[in-house]
Amino acid sequence: MRISELSRRSGVSVTTIKYYLREGLLPAGRQTAATQAEYDEHHLRRLRLVRALTGVRGLSVSATRELLGALTELTGDTHRQLGLVLGSLRLAEEPAAEASASGDVDALVEELGWDVHESAPARTALAETLTSLRSLGVPLDWHTLVPYARLAERTAVLDLDQLGGIEDPLEMAERALLLTVLLEPALLALRRLAQENESARRHAGD
Amino acid sequence: MRISELSRRSGVSVTTIKYYLREGLLPAGRQTAATQAEYDEHHLRRLRLVRALTGVRGLSVSATRELLGALTELTGDTHRQLGLVLGSLRLAEEPAAEASASGDVDALVEELGWDVHESAPARTALAETLTSLRSLGVPLDWHTLVPYARLAERTAVLDLDQLGGIEDPLEMAERALLLTVLLEPALLALRRLAQENESARRHAGD
Numbered sequence: 001m002r003i004s005e006l007s008r009r010s011g012v013s014v015t016t017i018k019y020y021l022r023e024g025l026l027p028a029g030r031q032t033a034a035t036q037a038e039y040d041e042h043h044l045r046r047l048r049l050v051r052a053l054t055g056v057r058g059l060s061v062s063a064t065r066e067l068l069g070a071l072t073e074l075t076g077d078t079h080r081q082l083g084l085v086l087g088s089l090r091l092a093e094e095p096a097a098e099a100s101a102s103g104d105v106d107a108l109v110e111e112l113g114w115d116v117h118e119s120a121p122a123r124t125a126l127a128e129t130l131t132s133l134r135s136l137g138v139p140l141d142w143h144t145l146v147p148y149a150r151l152a153e154r155t156a157v158l159d160l161d162q163l164g165g166i167e168d169p170l171e172m173a174e175r176a177l178l179l180t181v182l183l184e185p186a187l188l189a190l191r192r193l194a195q196e197n198e199s200a201r202r203h204a205g206d
Numbered sequence: 207m208r209i210s211e212l213s214r215r216s217g218v219s220v221t222t223i224k225y226y227l228r229e230g231l232l233p234a235g236r237q238t239a240a241t242q243a244e245y246d247e248h249h250l251r252r253l254r255l256v257r258a259l260t261g262v263r264g265l266s267v268s269a270t271r272e273l274l275g276a277l278t279e280l281t282g283d284t285h286r287q288l289g290l291v292l293g294s295l296r297l298a299e300e301p302a303a304e305a306s307a308s309g310d311v312d313a314l315v316e317e318l319g320w321d322v323h324e325s326a327p328a329r330t331a332l333a334e335t336l337t338s339l340r341s342l343g344v345p346l347d348w349h350t351l352v353p354y355a356r357l358a359e360r361t362a363v364l365d366l367d368q369l370g371g372i373e374d375p376l377e378m379a380e381r382a383l384l385l386t387v388l389l390e391p392a393l394l395a396l397r398r399l400a401q402e403n404e405s406a407r408r409h410a411g412d
Contacts, residue, residue: 048344114403122398129392138254138384147364148389149396151357156400158353160408178344180401183354184394186335190355191393192328194362195386197320202366 006039010047023061025050049174052181101130104142112149212245216253231256255380258387307336310348318355
């Protein structure tokens with residue numbers, strides 16, 4: 001398809017698409033004439049992903065480029081690709097604080113028996129949270145997180161089930177990233193509503 | 207305790223404490239002399255909460271003041287207080303977009319049988335997420351969220367269990383807010399790690 005159709009189908013303006021092309025967030029189309037290029041479904045999917053990462057998630061252009069670069073370099077090894085993509089999305093863009101609680105996270109992962117990389121950024125994010133709780137005077141024993149982690153396991157099963165039927169590893173990794181990013185605010189909102197409901201249930205007799 | 211001890215025990219500088227006092231984020235101490243005031247455990251708890259909301263959560267001073275104001279106005283009705291506090295913390299500070307998916311959220315809440323306010327901001331946040339997924343070309347049927355919501359119910363039970371044993375409704379509401387805010391990044395990190403683990407499990411034979 002031409003860039004105008006790509007714009008129409010994605011809802012992203014031609015100007016913005018050209019900006020993404022220049023910044024390397026979107027691979028170049030197939031050149032068909034000096035001033036014309038052809039785009040395909042892959043470009044459409046990639047555009048959605050870029051919008052989700054920069055818009056919904058608020059990632060910078062350079063962080064988005066880095067993440068998409070990791071996607072493109074890996075092919076063939078589905079697990080490695082998925083693990084890398086999902087694990088590499090830092091929870092915040094701040095530089096990692098010294099995480100004195102990393103030993104706690106190691107103990108938690110060991111207890112859970114989870115097969116996750118030593119260097120997964122989510123480990124660091126978790127350690128940072130435990131450290132910040134400690135510095136706020138509300139230390140949290142890592143054992144407290146075990147039942148939360150068991151529920152996270154079941155959430156992950158639902159997440160991965162949604163990727164069933166996608167054969168292409170790159171498309172699967174893109175979709176996994178999109179769902180992970182976009183479902184986060186929904187899951188946090190569900191937790192809030194569930195808390196309100198549970199609170200109502202417990203205090204119905206007050 | 208004097209302001210110097212409050213500073214030492216909270217890890218917040220005297221200058222910052224004075225700033226919070228001026229901005230109304232922290233109630234004034236009990237005046238004991240022209241230039242001296244006494245603070246108590248309630249001030250210490252409130253300081254931790256302010257640091258969590260402004261630091262970890264990144265709320266503005268005015269948003270924090272508004273939230274704390276809601277806390278202070280309500281007393282006695284534990285459910286109402288908890289529900290209001292947990293539900294009123296918007297997931298983002300952006301103004302609410304027109305949420306065309308609010309009918310979907312109503313249907314979801316109805317299906318779940320949840321007792322939540324019509325005007326809970328988390329409803330809006332959820333509708334916004336569904337709307338943004340739709341605009342990104344990856345519409346999500348609200349039925350897909352039902353199993354996620356059932357897991358959120360169990361998460362909320364864990365959350366509320368942690369408040370057991372706190373008698374004072376204000377202290378309970380403060381603690382609920384702190385745990386809700388501070389556990390969010392931990393829960394998202396656990397989901398990432400669980401996804402990596404589940405992906406490894408499924409593709410072990412690749």
